[in-house]
Amino acid sequence: MRYPRQQTAFFLLVLLGMLSGLLLLSPRLQAANQAPCLTSGWPHESSELQPDPSLVFGQLDNGLRYVLKTNHTPKNRVAMYLNVQSGSLRETEAQRGLAHFLEHMLFNGTTHYPPGTLVEYFQSLGMGFGGDTNAHTGFDETVYNLLLPTNGKDVIAEGFQVLADYARGALLLEGEVDKERGVILSEKRSRDSAASRVSKKQMQFDFKGSLVAKRFPIGLESVIKQADAKLLRSYYDRWYRPENIIVVVVGDMDPSMVEPLLAKAFSPLRGVGEVGECPDYGQVAEKGTDVLVLPEQELGYTELSLGTVFNEQPQAETKGWEEKQLKRYLGVHLFANRLKKMGEDPKSPLAQLSIHGGNFLNHYGVASLSGRVNNGRWREGLQQLHTALAQIQRDGFDQKELERGKREIMAMLRKAVQTSSTRDSRALAGEIIQKLNSQEVVLSPEQEMQLYGDTLKQTTLDDVNEVMQALWKHPRRLIEVVGIMPPELQGGGADDLVRDAYKTAIQVAPAPWVREKSGQFPYLTPPAELPGSWKKEQGNPAIGVQSYRLGQGVTLHIKPTEYQANQVALSVLFGQGKLAAPHKGMVLLAQDVVNGSGLGQLTKAQLQSQLAGSNLQLDFRIGAESFAFEGTALTGEFERLLQLVYHYLKDPAFREDAYLRSREKLEQMYRQMETTVVGTQQTLGERYLSGSRAEYTLATWDEVAAIDLNQIQSWLQPALFDAPLEINVVGDITPQQALELINRYFGNEKRMSPPITRTPKADFPFGATKHIQVVSSIDKALITVAWKTNDFWDISRTRRLSLLAAILDDRLRVKIREELGATYSPQVNSAPSRAHDGFGLLRSSLIVAPEQAETLAQTIKEVADSLVQQGVGEEELQRALKPILTSIKDIKEDNRYWMESVLKLSSRHPQQLVWPESILEEYAAIQADDVTALARQYLRPELAATVIISPVAAGKTDNLNP
Incomplete structure (x- = not known):
């Protein structure tokens, strides 16, 4: 039984976010004297508990409530949320699906933003559609959110205007309703899966007799197909009203400046008609x-x-x-x-x-x-x-x-x-x-x-x-x-x-619970300290990175930050990862075995017991170019994290039980993947587009199943013991503190570099189309149209390719989603290779109705060719570029950027330490002609390769698959 997480307290959200396999649902019930469909006042007004003193609570004369909080992450940005306390449970039988339909319609025309203008307006401000502006519909809420690109007074006022239009300014034009209908049906199709169907039937079984079993937010297809503006308006007027709305604003702002702006935007709003009656949730059976x-x-x-x-x-x-x-x-x-x-x-x-x-x-x-x-x-x-x-x-x-x-x-x-x-x-x-x-x-x-x-x-x-x-x-x-x-x-x-x-x-009496022996951690003693044995290297003071050489074969990079208070990220990289895999099926299984085996003297369960009470997180990863231990900890727990890595390197375990569990889990994963279009793309589709390169594709199950535990140990153990280490530290820690602790554990290392594996060229099927059939009852196809580009290491080209991908993505959104209503979320990404010289992919992917797949694959090529023939316009360049510039400002104040994009593998690729100095200025300087030139170089129709993965009934395959 699995239920959507609803209305969970902050404390429990923190707990849930850090516990795998445990879901605590809706711990709080509404006050007994309040109707669940329309609340008023604030919870703390009827409780002895006092609210967070940093919150500003308020209510307008029309009943709209608001909460304001000053917060400085991300810097100079403000998050605005419009919380309509109504979802699918408020629908009538004839309205099933309208709460979600309305969520879509509010992006398609309101009082101040005519149809087709809102997304473009967001982009012009520097907001990405989907990332900085989005919405969701649940059983008992519909929530709209904006993340404003700046905290200027005019921008905040405009944000409130957008939310006020959502609240009471929906146009609900009949033509727009008809256009959006196809998008919603496409979303329903894209989210259809065996897991979602099982979950739905489980909820219908578990909550039989209740309204929950009948009111899923996606609604009924019959209602979606027949809904018109009048029917949508009936739900909108009943539930979208100021007394049923809470506005929440959190960000880098002064509440005393924000409150008058909020009042000006929302005070004129009035509900229309009467509030709907509270639904009867119904009762579930309690016996049997x-x-x-x-x-x-x-x-x-x-x-x-x-x-x-x-x-x-x-x-x-x-x-x-x-x-x-x-x-x-x-x-x-x-x-x-x-x-x-x-x-x-x-x-x-x-x-x-x-x-x-x-x-x-x-x-x-x-x-x-x-x-x-x-x-x-x-x-x-x-x-x-x-x-x-x-x-x-x-x-x-x-x-x-x-x-x-x-x-x-x-x-x-x-x-x-x-x-x-x-x-x-x-x-x-x-x-x-x-x-x-x-x-x-x-x-x-x-x-x-x-x-x-x-x-x-x-x-x-x-x-x-x-x-x-x-x-x-x-x-x-x-x-x-x-x-x-x-x-x-x-x-x-x-x-x-x-x-x-x-x-x-x-009828069987349970045996008593038997506790496993707990063991001891740490159990290895680090070598004697070598005070001052490190050697300082170049690093890059311009970006605050310090570099050192420790012992033999250990490189250390430290980037102190205060972006995430009292938190430190660590990565320890070594070996050559996927490049040196002796067998195609090795990677996933080997990664899972290491993570599931614990240490030589401690099983995974024993290790978890020993680490109880800490906030450590550590995972073993196999990347395109290296193996890695990647972890996070509170600053005060950093030495404990180092101890854990030290034990994994010095006393690794390759347990038979972990190997068997991993095989079982992966076999289940592959069985699931082979019946989905997305899973088949990851195995067969990506293999076709990349010439079987592990950087892009997964091995087949047969390849994974052929791997035994001894092969995994023989591959990984030499690298764990002998390969040079690159250690990277990013976070709220002083360089001296990090250096001394790391030197204590790794200053005596004597590691030698193995021969570098040569990277063979990757092939690409220029101009070809591959049809793959999947035995599936899920009525959706996946189209991938791809173009070969180039590798990662010309950073100017890589940045321009990412902008080209954003522009193509936006053109496909307008053409295939907005005009044709044929897909929910077209996706385009640029994936230049780090491991294969001269190779990269720019891919566009769509989930569509199977009967439309061939036509829409051609449409993708035509839209891409429009960039080749007409070039990139200045206005669309800026609409794609401004959200990227906004996101760059954010990521440069995020530990993940410095770890993932700058420090990791910088000992092999030292140019990475220079790139942050130019990222914002270089993106800002990109011209339309620069992007047009790349489009004409790479996106010509004859250079595209297409993969179409379609469902077919069991027993009716045409042997098209390899």
Whole structure:
């Protein structure tokens, strides 16, 4: 059972963002005395909890509410959100899909922005469509957002005008409705997948009897096809009204300057007609055992879940209520830790186990355990899920589990406090909206630390066990088997077989939970320190990068920043990565094995237990040119992160159980990919366009399956032990502090460079078209039209190619989305190769109806040829260029840019350390003629290669695929 995350508190969002496999849904219910369809006032007005003191709350005479907060990341920019507290649950039976349809229509003509002008206006300001301006529709909200390119008074006033037009200025012209209808149907098609279909049917099963089971935001195709301006207006007037709207503004601004501008834009707004009646959400059944057996071959795996859903009543928020929710979260978190351990057992019938627990949409409680079935062992898997639950119900958790969970949650709270000064304005605005829509008090990280920290200290084992008992006390049980069906579940009577298996499972008394030995970390002692043994090298003082040589074969680059407070990013690169892979199927499997094996003396579960209470994150990656350990930590935890890398390099593990789990997981992934057009493009399509180069394509499953564990170890171990290291540090740390710590662990290295692998030329099928069929019931095709360009290392050319891609993307948006309504989101990207001399791709991709694929592939070439024949106009150059210039200003104040684009592999490519000095000025100086010249060099129709991937019914392939 999987449910969209709705209205989740900031504290829990932080926790969820850092915990894989755990989803806590809608912890907050609306106050019992307020209708869920129309709220008023503020949650803190009826609670003893006080809101974040940095927030400015206000309300206009027409009922519109607003929240303002000063925040300086990104610098000189302001995030504006229009939160309409209405979504698909407010629709009538005849309106199913209109909330989402309206979201689209507000970009297609309002009082001050006629049809076809709004996106171009955003671009002229320096805002990218989709990145800096977007919207989303949920069950109970529709939210529009802008990220203004500057914080000038005029720009802020204009932003409010746009949002005010969304609120009450929709034109809803009939011709525009007809044009947008095709785009919405294209979006519905592009989002259709085996996973989305399964999720929808699971929600209909879980919430049978409720409105949730009938009101998915995408709506009904029949309604979308028949909707007209009058019907859209009926929903718009009923719910888009000032008393149902909250404006949230977070950014680098002074609220005293912003408030009068907001009042001027929104005070004239008035609702039309009456507010709609509050919908009856309905009740779910709370007794009985219900079974769902859902065959879906294209899902690629079998998933099993055991859960419960029950009705909950809204409650007023109090300190006591928050404390209870924290204890519930802590219990779910402890259960998740157990499931992770169970899923790593090579004998387990289930993998990728997870737990969901919390509240959904302020009306329903949910709890479920789920996992992917290994080798058809669903009966054993059902027994395992029941046993895990029965152990908790009978015995509860133990004290060590509780202590670990408390440390982990406290670490997250500490991180929230230590990083609060550089939180992103968009994320903050979104969190404020989620809290307000669930009638929660918006707290600061410091307030959350006080509230939740005190509660954690006082929480006992009995408290947590009691909360978990309450979560699972409800007698209704939902048992679901979805995806690939084992033979015994493919015929009639499958539900009864599953029901009987559950009856058998619950009759077995669970064995006691057995704790694994915890081990010790760190267990390797670094060599003796070598004070002052480093040698300072050139670096680039102009961009604040310091470079050093340590020991033999260790290069260090340090870029101190304050962009993300109290956070440090680390990368350790070595070897040649994909370039030196001895077999095509090696990369994905090897990467997963290292990440899943832990260390020589610690399994992955033991290592996670030892690291509990820290905010470390470290992953092993295999890139186009190198292997890498990439991680982040709070500044105070930086040495711990270095210790972890040191252990991976000195005592790596290649465990058989990790290898087997990785194979199982990858096989499931490939089964899923081979039934989707996107997955097939990644394997067969990209292979065709790039001459099988690993930089662009994935190996086939047969190639992956041929790799054994010894081959992986033989490939990676020499590089781990002997290859020279490039260590890069970016973040809130002094160079001296970073240098001394790194020298402690890596100053004694003696590493030698292996021979450099030569890069063979990559082929490209100029002028050819490849048709590939996919056995799939999903009615969508993928078109990719590509042109060969050049490699990465002429940076001026690379920058101009990225601008050319942006211009082609915009032309395709206008032609294929806006004029033809044939696709939802055309995408164009430039991908110059770092590893293959003289090779690069400029690709355009569209998801379309299969019957339109050939025609639209030709349309892409014609649009590209218009750039060749007519050249690039100055106005469209500026519309594409200005958002890029805005984004450059942002990325230069982001640690990821300095790590990914500047420092990584700069010891091999020292020109990277110079590029930041020219990036903004060089982009700004690009002329229309420069881009036109590239279009004429690369985008001629006869140079294009096309891949069309289309669905075909099972048993009807024409053997077109290689």
